Amino acid sequence: MGKTTIATHLTVARNAAGRSVLLVDADPQGTATTWMDMRKDKDVTQVPIISMKGQKVHIDLREQAKHYQDLVVDTGGADSHEFRSALLAADTVVLPLRPGSFDFWTLQKMVDVIEMADTYNENLKAVICLSQVPPTARDRARKDAAAIMAEMPRFTLLSAMTVFRAAFNHCSGEGLVVSEMPNRDTKACTEMSFVHQEIFGRD
Ligand SMILES: Nc1ncnc2c1ncn2[C@@H]1O[C@H](COP(=O)(O)OP(=O)(O)O)[C@@H](O)[C@H]1O
Ligand SMILES: [Mg+2]
Structure with a gap:
Protein backbone atom coordinates (compact mmCIF):
# COMPACT_ATOMS: atom_id res chain seq x y z
CA MET A 1 0.00 0.00 0.00
CA GLY A 2 3.00 2.29 0.17
CA LYS A 3 4.19 1.93 3.77
CA THR A 4 7.78 0.97 3.05
CA THR A 5 8.03 3.52 0.24
CA ILE A 6 6.96 6.33 2.56
CA ALA A 7 9.17 5.06 5.38
CA THR A 8 12.32 4.93 3.24
CA HIS A 9 11.62 8.35 1.71
CA LEU A 10 10.96 9.95 5.10
CA THR A 11 14.17 8.43 6.45
CA VAL A 12 16.32 9.85 3.67
CA ALA A 13 14.51 13.20 3.91
CA ARG A 14 15.14 13.45 7.67
CA ASN A 15 18.78 12.68 7.07
CA ALA A 16 18.99 15.33 4.36
CA ALA A 17 17.40 17.79 6.79
CA GLY A 18 20.39 17.27 9.06
CA ARG A 19 18.71 15.05 11.63
CA SER A 20 20.17 11.87 13.03
CA VAL A 21 17.67 9.25 11.98
CA LEU A 22 17.29 5.50 12.42
CA LEU A 23 15.12 3.42 10.12
CA VAL A 24 13.47 0.61 12.05
CA ASP A 25 12.34 -2.42 10.09
CA ALA A 26 9.53 -3.85 12.18
CA ASP A 27 7.97 -5.82 9.35
CA PRO A 28 8.92 -9.53 9.43
CA GLN A 29 8.91 -9.42 5.61
CA GLY A 30 12.01 -7.26 5.83
CA THR A 31 11.38 -5.11 2.76
CA ALA A 32 13.10 -2.06 4.27
CA THR A 33 16.14 -4.18 5.11
CA THR A 34 16.33 -5.48 1.55
CA TRP A 35 16.08 -1.89 0.31
CA MET A 36 18.90 -0.86 2.65
CA ASP A 37 21.06 -3.83 1.56
CA MET A 38 20.80 -2.64 -2.02
CA ARG A 39 21.56 0.91 -0.94
CA LYS A 40 24.90 -0.13 0.60
CA ASP A 41 26.45 -0.49 -2.86
CA LYS A 42 25.26 2.93 -4.00
CA ASP A 43 27.07 6.22 -3.87
CA VAL A 44 24.50 7.91 -1.63
CA THR A 45 24.26 8.87 2.03
CA GLN A 46 24.00 5.77 4.18
CA VAL A 47 21.46 5.66 6.98
CA PRO A 48 21.41 3.17 9.87
CA ILE A 49 18.72 0.51 10.10
CA ILE A 50 17.77 -2.09 12.70
CA SER A 51 15.09 -4.75 12.88
CA MET A 52 12.57 -5.12 15.66
CA LYS A 53 10.09 -7.92 16.21
CA GLY A 54 7.21 -8.86 18.45
CA GLN A 55 4.99 -7.20 20.99
CA LYS A 56 7.60 -5.11 22.73
CA VAL A 57 8.66 -2.89 19.87
CA HIS A 58 7.64 0.16 21.92
CA ILE A 59 10.24 -0.67 24.56
CA ASP A 60 13.00 -1.04 21.97
CA LEU A 61 11.87 2.19 20.29
CA ARG A 62 12.10 4.15 23.54
CA GLU A 63 15.62 2.83 24.01
CA GLN A 64 16.68 3.82 20.47
CA ALA A 65 15.05 7.24 20.85
CA LYS A 66 17.81 8.07 23.34
CA HIS A 67 20.37 7.85 20.55
CA TYR A 68 18.61 9.42 17.55
CA GLN A 69 16.66 12.59 16.89
CA ASP A 70 14.14 10.76 14.71
CA LEU A 71 13.02 7.17 14.32
CA VAL A 72 11.09 6.05 11.26
CA VAL A 73 9.40 2.69 11.78
CA ASP A 74 8.21 0.51 8.94
CA THR A 75 5.71 -2.12 10.03
CA GLY A 76 3.44 -4.69 8.47
CA GLY A 77 -0.32 -4.37 8.54
CA ALA A 78 -2.58 -3.19 11.34
CA ASP A 79 -3.07 -6.76 12.56
CA SER A 80 0.59 -7.27 13.29
CA HIS A 81 2.05 -7.21 16.80
CA GLU A 82 4.75 -4.88 15.55
CA PHE A 83 2.28 -2.28 14.25
CA ARG A 84 0.28 -2.35 17.46
CA SER A 85 3.22 -2.16 19.81
CA ALA A 86 4.96 0.56 17.76
CA LEU A 87 1.84 2.70 18.24
CA LEU A 88 2.51 2.77 21.96
CA ALA A 89 5.74 4.72 21.47
CA ALA A 90 5.09 6.69 18.27
CA ASP A 91 4.51 10.44 17.92
CA THR A 92 2.73 10.00 14.61
CA VAL A 93 1.35 7.04 12.72
CA VAL A 94 1.18 7.53 8.96
CA LEU A 95 -1.33 5.34 7.17
CA PRO A 96 -0.91 5.28 3.41
CA LEU A 97 -4.14 4.52 1.62
CA ARG A 98 -4.65 3.66 -2.02
CA PRO A 99 -7.86 5.14 -3.40
CA GLY A 100 -10.44 2.43 -3.82
CA SER A 101 -8.64 0.08 -1.44
CA PHE A 102 -10.43 1.24 1.67
CA ASP A 103 -13.93 1.66 2.94
CA PHE A 104 -15.58 2.92 6.06
CA TRP A 105 -15.32 -0.37 7.94
CA THR A 106 -11.66 -0.97 7.13
CA LEU A 107 -10.86 2.47 8.47
CA GLN A 108 -13.12 2.04 11.45
CA VAL A 113 -6.65 -0.18 16.97
CA ILE A 114 -5.44 3.38 17.34
CA GLU A 115 -7.87 4.14 20.13
CA MET A 116 -6.49 1.18 22.06
CA ALA A 117 -3.07 2.77 21.80
CA ASP A 118 -4.48 6.15 22.87
CA THR A 119 -4.96 4.80 26.37
CA TYR A 120 -1.20 4.42 26.71
CA ASN A 121 0.02 7.11 24.31
CA GLU A 122 -2.18 10.15 24.62
CA ASN A 123 -0.22 12.35 22.20
CA LEU A 124 -0.31 9.95 19.25
CA LYS A 125 -1.16 11.68 15.98
CA ALA A 126 -2.75 9.60 13.21
CA VAL A 127 -2.52 10.80 9.64
CA ILE A 128 -3.73 9.35 6.38
CA CYS A 129 -1.65 9.84 3.27
CA LEU A 130 -3.23 9.00 -0.07
CA SER A 131 -0.82 6.87 -2.00
CA GLN A 132 -0.52 5.52 -5.54
CA VAL A 133 -3.30 7.84 -6.67
CA PRO A 134 -4.04 7.57 -10.40
CA PRO A 135 -2.73 10.82 -11.94
CA THR A 136 -6.10 11.72 -13.42
CA ALA A 137 -8.05 11.00 -10.25
CA ARG A 138 -6.37 13.25 -7.71
CA ASP A 139 -9.31 15.54 -7.00
CA ARG A 140 -11.70 12.67 -6.90
CA ALA A 141 -9.48 10.69 -4.51
CA ARG A 142 -9.11 13.66 -2.21
CA LYS A 143 -12.85 14.28 -2.18
CA ASP A 144 -13.72 10.64 -1.52
CA ALA A 145 -11.18 10.39 1.26
CA ALA A 146 -12.30 13.69 2.80
CA ALA A 147 -15.90 12.44 2.83
CA ILE A 148 -14.95 9.32 4.80
CA MET A 149 -12.53 11.21 7.06
CA ALA A 150 -15.28 13.66 8.01
CA GLU A 151 -16.81 10.79 9.93
CA MET A 152 -13.48 9.82 11.48
CA PRO A 153 -12.10 12.76 13.39
CA ARG A 154 -9.37 10.56 14.87
CA PHE A 155 -7.51 10.82 11.53
CA THR A 156 -6.03 13.85 9.85
CA LEU A 157 -5.98 13.62 6.07
CA LEU A 158 -2.74 15.00 4.65
CA SER A 159 -3.15 17.32 1.72
CA ALA A 160 0.09 15.87 0.35
CA MET A 161 -0.26 12.59 -1.57
CA THR A 162 1.81 10.39 -3.82
CA VAL A 163 0.56 9.73 -7.31
CA PHE A 164 1.09 6.38 -9.02
CA ARG A 165 4.42 6.92 -10.78
CA ALA A 166 6.88 4.42 -12.18
CA ALA A 167 9.69 6.33 -10.46
CA PHE A 168 8.50 5.18 -7.03
CA ASN A 169 8.46 1.61 -8.15
CA HIS A 170 11.88 1.81 -9.82
CA CYS A 171 13.67 3.40 -6.90
CA SER A 172 12.40 0.86 -4.38
CA GLY A 173 14.14 -1.88 -6.38
CA GLU A 174 17.41 0.07 -6.35
CA GLY A 175 17.78 0.96 -2.69
CA LEU A 176 17.24 4.60 -3.54
CA VAL A 177 14.61 7.30 -3.18
CA VAL A 178 13.13 9.18 -6.11
CA SER A 179 15.41 12.21 -5.70
CA GLU A 180 18.49 9.97 -6.00
CA MET A 181 17.51 8.32 -9.29
CA PRO A 182 19.12 9.15 -12.60
CA ASN A 183 16.57 11.06 -14.74
CA ARG A 184 14.77 12.01 -11.61
CA ASP A 185 11.03 12.42 -11.82
CA THR A 186 10.62 15.92 -10.40
CA LYS A 187 6.89 15.49 -9.80
CA ALA A 188 7.51 12.41 -7.69
CA CYS A 189 10.24 14.30 -5.79
CA THR A 190 7.94 17.25 -5.09
CA GLU A 191 5.10 15.02 -3.93
CA MET A 192 7.30 13.18 -1.48
CA SER A 193 8.85 16.37 -0.24
CA PHE A 194 5.36 17.72 0.55
CA VAL A 195 4.56 14.52 2.43
CA HIS A 196 7.74 14.98 4.46
CA GLN A 197 7.03 18.66 5.15
CA GLU A 198 3.49 18.03 6.22
CA ILE A 199 4.47 15.29 8.64
CA PHE A 200 7.60 16.85 10.13
CA GLY A 201 7.07 20.56 9.42
CA ARG A 202 9.64 22.76 7.74
CA ASP A 203 13.18 22.51 9.11
N1 LIG B 1 3.24 6.20 -5.52
C1 LIG B 1 3.61 5.03 -6.06
N2 LIG B 1 3.61 4.85 -7.40
C2 LIG B 1 3.96 3.67 -7.96
N3 LIG B 1 4.36 2.60 -7.26
C3 LIG B 1 4.40 2.71 -5.91
C4 LIG B 1 4.04 3.92 -5.23
N4 LIG B 1 4.17 3.72 -3.89
C5 LIG B 1 4.60 2.45 -3.75
N5 LIG B 1 4.74 1.84 -4.95
C6 LIG B 1 5.15 0.45 -5.23
O1 LIG B 1 4.13 -0.42 -4.76
C7 LIG B 1 4.71 -1.59 -4.15
C8 LIG B 1 4.24 -1.67 -2.70
O2 LIG B 1 4.73 -0.52 -2.01
P1 LIG B 1 5.36 -0.63 -0.57
O3 LIG B 1 5.78 0.74 -0.18
O4 LIG B 1 6.38 -1.70 -0.51
O5 LIG B 1 4.04 -1.04 0.23
P2 LIG B 1 3.85 -1.75 1.66
O6 LIG B 1 5.09 -1.54 2.44
O7 LIG B 1 2.67 -1.07 2.26
O8 LIG B 1 3.59 -3.19 1.34
C9 LIG B 1 6.22 -1.43 -4.29
O9 LIG B 1 6.64 -2.14 -5.41
C10 LIG B 1 6.42 0.07 -4.49
O10 LIG B 1 7.55 0.33 -5.27
MG1 LIG C 1 6.28 -2.86 3.42
Missing part, protein backbone atom coordinates in the same frame (compact mmCIF):
# COMPACT_ATOMS: atom_id res chain seq x y z
CA LYS A 109 -11.13 -1.07 12.38
CA MET A 110 -7.98 1.03 12.19
CA VAL A 111 -9.57 3.66 14.44
CA ASP A 112 -10.29 0.91 16.99
Whole structure:
Protein backbone atom coordinates (compact mmCIF):
# COMPACT_ATOMS: atom_id res chain seq x y z
CA MET A 1 0.00 0.00 0.00
CA GLY A 2 3.00 2.29 0.17
CA LYS A 3 4.19 1.93 3.77
CA THR A 4 7.78 0.97 3.05
CA THR A 5 8.03 3.52 0.24
CA ILE A 6 6.96 6.33 2.56
CA ALA A 7 9.17 5.06 5.38
CA THR A 8 12.32 4.93 3.24
CA HIS A 9 11.62 8.35 1.71
CA LEU A 10 10.96 9.95 5.10
CA THR A 11 14.17 8.43 6.45
CA VAL A 12 16.32 9.85 3.67
CA ALA A 13 14.51 13.20 3.91
CA ARG A 14 15.14 13.45 7.67
CA ASN A 15 18.78 12.68 7.07
CA ALA A 16 18.99 15.33 4.36
CA ALA A 17 17.40 17.79 6.79
CA GLY A 18 20.39 17.27 9.06
CA ARG A 19 18.71 15.05 11.63
CA SER A 20 20.17 11.87 13.03
CA VAL A 21 17.67 9.25 11.98
CA LEU A 22 17.29 5.50 12.42
CA LEU A 23 15.12 3.42 10.12
CA VAL A 24 13.47 0.61 12.05
CA ASP A 25 12.34 -2.42 10.09
CA ALA A 26 9.53 -3.85 12.18
CA ASP A 27 7.97 -5.82 9.35
CA PRO A 28 8.92 -9.53 9.43
CA GLN A 29 8.91 -9.42 5.61
CA GLY A 30 12.01 -7.26 5.83
CA THR A 31 11.38 -5.11 2.76
CA ALA A 32 13.10 -2.06 4.27
CA THR A 33 16.14 -4.18 5.11
CA THR A 34 16.33 -5.48 1.55
CA TRP A 35 16.08 -1.89 0.31
CA MET A 36 18.90 -0.86 2.65
CA ASP A 37 21.06 -3.83 1.56
CA MET A 38 20.80 -2.64 -2.02
CA ARG A 39 21.56 0.91 -0.94
CA LYS A 40 24.90 -0.13 0.60
CA ASP A 41 26.45 -0.49 -2.86
CA LYS A 42 25.26 2.93 -4.00
CA ASP A 43 27.07 6.22 -3.87
CA VAL A 44 24.50 7.91 -1.63
CA THR A 45 24.26 8.87 2.03
CA GLN A 46 24.00 5.77 4.18
CA VAL A 47 21.46 5.66 6.98
CA PRO A 48 21.41 3.17 9.87
CA ILE A 49 18.72 0.51 10.10
CA ILE A 50 17.77 -2.09 12.70
CA SER A 51 15.09 -4.75 12.88
CA MET A 52 12.57 -5.12 15.66
CA LYS A 53 10.09 -7.92 16.21
CA GLY A 54 7.21 -8.86 18.45
CA GLN A 55 4.99 -7.20 20.99
CA LYS A 56 7.60 -5.11 22.73
CA VAL A 57 8.66 -2.89 19.87
CA HIS A 58 7.64 0.16 21.92
CA ILE A 59 10.24 -0.67 24.56
CA ASP A 60 13.00 -1.04 21.97
CA LEU A 61 11.87 2.19 20.29
CA ARG A 62 12.10 4.15 23.54
CA GLU A 63 15.62 2.83 24.01
CA GLN A 64 16.68 3.82 20.47
CA ALA A 65 15.05 7.24 20.85
CA LYS A 66 17.81 8.07 23.34
CA HIS A 67 20.37 7.85 20.55
CA TYR A 68 18.61 9.42 17.55
CA GLN A 69 16.66 12.59 16.89
CA ASP A 70 14.14 10.76 14.71
CA LEU A 71 13.02 7.17 14.32
CA VAL A 72 11.09 6.05 11.26
CA VAL A 73 9.40 2.69 11.78
CA ASP A 74 8.21 0.51 8.94
CA THR A 75 5.71 -2.12 10.03
CA GLY A 76 3.44 -4.69 8.47
CA GLY A 77 -0.32 -4.37 8.54
CA ALA A 78 -2.58 -3.19 11.34
CA ASP A 79 -3.07 -6.76 12.56
CA SER A 80 0.59 -7.27 13.29
CA HIS A 81 2.05 -7.21 16.80
CA GLU A 82 4.75 -4.88 15.55
CA PHE A 83 2.28 -2.28 14.25
CA ARG A 84 0.28 -2.35 17.46
CA SER A 85 3.22 -2.16 19.81
CA ALA A 86 4.96 0.56 17.76
CA LEU A 87 1.84 2.70 18.24
CA LEU A 88 2.51 2.77 21.96
CA ALA A 89 5.74 4.72 21.47
CA ALA A 90 5.09 6.69 18.27
CA ASP A 91 4.51 10.44 17.92
CA THR A 92 2.73 10.00 14.61
CA VAL A 93 1.35 7.04 12.72
CA VAL A 94 1.18 7.53 8.96
CA LEU A 95 -1.33 5.34 7.17
CA PRO A 96 -0.91 5.28 3.41
CA LEU A 97 -4.14 4.52 1.62
CA ARG A 98 -4.65 3.66 -2.02
CA PRO A 99 -7.86 5.14 -3.40
CA GLY A 100 -10.44 2.43 -3.82
CA SER A 101 -8.64 0.08 -1.44
CA PHE A 102 -10.43 1.24 1.67
CA ASP A 103 -13.93 1.66 2.94
CA PHE A 104 -15.58 2.92 6.06
CA TRP A 105 -15.32 -0.37 7.94
CA THR A 106 -11.66 -0.97 7.13
CA LEU A 107 -10.86 2.47 8.47
CA GLN A 108 -13.12 2.04 11.45
CA LYS A 109 -11.13 -1.07 12.38
CA MET A 110 -7.98 1.03 12.19
CA VAL A 111 -9.57 3.66 14.44
CA ASP A 112 -10.29 0.91 16.99
CA VAL A 113 -6.65 -0.18 16.97
CA ILE A 114 -5.44 3.38 17.34
CA GLU A 115 -7.87 4.14 20.13
CA MET A 116 -6.49 1.18 22.06
CA ALA A 117 -3.07 2.77 21.80
CA ASP A 118 -4.48 6.15 22.87
CA THR A 119 -4.96 4.80 26.37
CA TYR A 120 -1.20 4.42 26.71
CA ASN A 121 0.02 7.11 24.31
CA GLU A 122 -2.18 10.15 24.62
CA ASN A 123 -0.22 12.35 22.20
CA LEU A 124 -0.31 9.95 19.25
CA LYS A 125 -1.16 11.68 15.98
CA ALA A 126 -2.75 9.60 13.21
CA VAL A 127 -2.52 10.80 9.64
CA ILE A 128 -3.73 9.35 6.38
CA CYS A 129 -1.65 9.84 3.27
CA LEU A 130 -3.23 9.00 -0.07
CA SER A 131 -0.82 6.87 -2.00
CA GLN A 132 -0.52 5.52 -5.54
CA VAL A 133 -3.30 7.84 -6.67
CA PRO A 134 -4.04 7.57 -10.40
CA PRO A 135 -2.73 10.82 -11.94
CA THR A 136 -6.10 11.72 -13.42
CA ALA A 137 -8.05 11.00 -10.25
CA ARG A 138 -6.37 13.25 -7.71
CA ASP A 139 -9.31 15.54 -7.00
CA ARG A 140 -11.70 12.67 -6.90
CA ALA A 141 -9.48 10.69 -4.51
CA ARG A 142 -9.11 13.66 -2.21
CA LYS A 143 -12.85 14.28 -2.18
CA ASP A 144 -13.72 10.64 -1.52
CA ALA A 145 -11.18 10.39 1.26
CA ALA A 146 -12.30 13.69 2.80
CA ALA A 147 -15.90 12.44 2.83
CA ILE A 148 -14.95 9.32 4.80
CA MET A 149 -12.53 11.21 7.06
CA ALA A 150 -15.28 13.66 8.01
CA GLU A 151 -16.81 10.79 9.93
CA MET A 152 -13.48 9.82 11.48
CA PRO A 153 -12.10 12.76 13.39
CA ARG A 154 -9.37 10.56 14.87
CA PHE A 155 -7.51 10.82 11.53
CA THR A 156 -6.03 13.85 9.85
CA LEU A 157 -5.98 13.62 6.07
CA LEU A 158 -2.74 15.00 4.65
CA SER A 159 -3.15 17.32 1.72
CA ALA A 160 0.09 15.87 0.35
CA MET A 161 -0.26 12.59 -1.57
CA THR A 162 1.81 10.39 -3.82
CA VAL A 163 0.56 9.73 -7.31
CA PHE A 164 1.09 6.38 -9.02
CA ARG A 165 4.42 6.92 -10.78
CA ALA A 166 6.88 4.42 -12.18
CA ALA A 167 9.69 6.33 -10.46
CA PHE A 168 8.50 5.18 -7.03
CA ASN A 169 8.46 1.61 -8.15
CA HIS A 170 11.88 1.81 -9.82
CA CYS A 171 13.67 3.40 -6.90
CA SER A 172 12.40 0.86 -4.38
CA GLY A 173 14.14 -1.88 -6.38
CA GLU A 174 17.41 0.07 -6.35
CA GLY A 175 17.78 0.96 -2.69
CA LEU A 176 17.24 4.60 -3.54
CA VAL A 177 14.61 7.30 -3.18
CA VAL A 178 13.13 9.18 -6.11
CA SER A 179 15.41 12.21 -5.70
CA GLU A 180 18.49 9.97 -6.00
CA MET A 181 17.51 8.32 -9.29
CA PRO A 182 19.12 9.15 -12.60
CA ASN A 183 16.57 11.06 -14.74
CA ARG A 184 14.77 12.01 -11.61
CA ASP A 185 11.03 12.42 -11.82
CA THR A 186 10.62 15.92 -10.40
CA LYS A 187 6.89 15.49 -9.80
CA ALA A 188 7.51 12.41 -7.69
CA CYS A 189 10.24 14.30 -5.79
CA THR A 190 7.94 17.25 -5.09
CA GLU A 191 5.10 15.02 -3.93
CA MET A 192 7.30 13.18 -1.48
CA SER A 193 8.85 16.37 -0.24
CA PHE A 194 5.36 17.72 0.55
CA VAL A 195 4.56 14.52 2.43
CA HIS A 196 7.74 14.98 4.46
CA GLN A 197 7.03 18.66 5.15
CA GLU A 198 3.49 18.03 6.22
CA ILE A 199 4.47 15.29 8.64
CA PHE A 200 7.60 16.85 10.13
CA GLY A 201 7.07 20.56 9.42
CA ARG A 202 9.64 22.76 7.74
CA ASP A 203 13.18 22.51 9.11
N1 LIG B 1 3.24 6.20 -5.52
C1 LIG B 1 3.61 5.03 -6.06
N2 LIG B 1 3.61 4.85 -7.40
C2 LIG B 1 3.96 3.67 -7.96
N3 LIG B 1 4.36 2.60 -7.26
C3 LIG B 1 4.40 2.71 -5.91
C4 LIG B 1 4.04 3.92 -5.23
N4 LIG B 1 4.17 3.72 -3.89
C5 LIG B 1 4.60 2.45 -3.75
N5 LIG B 1 4.74 1.84 -4.95
C6 LIG B 1 5.15 0.45 -5.23
O1 LIG B 1 4.13 -0.42 -4.76
C7 LIG B 1 4.71 -1.59 -4.15
C8 LIG B 1 4.24 -1.67 -2.70
O2 LIG B 1 4.73 -0.52 -2.01
P1 LIG B 1 5.36 -0.63 -0.57
O3 LIG B 1 5.78 0.74 -0.18
O4 LIG B 1 6.38 -1.70 -0.51
O5 LIG B 1 4.04 -1.04 0.23
P2 LIG B 1 3.85 -1.75 1.66
O6 LIG B 1 5.09 -1.54 2.44
O7 LIG B 1 2.67 -1.07 2.26
O8 LIG B 1 3.59 -3.19 1.34
C9 LIG B 1 6.22 -1.43 -4.29
O9 LIG B 1 6.64 -2.14 -5.41
C10 LIG B 1 6.42 0.07 -4.49
O10 LIG B 1 7.55 0.33 -5.27
MG1 LIG C 1 6.28 -2.86 3.42
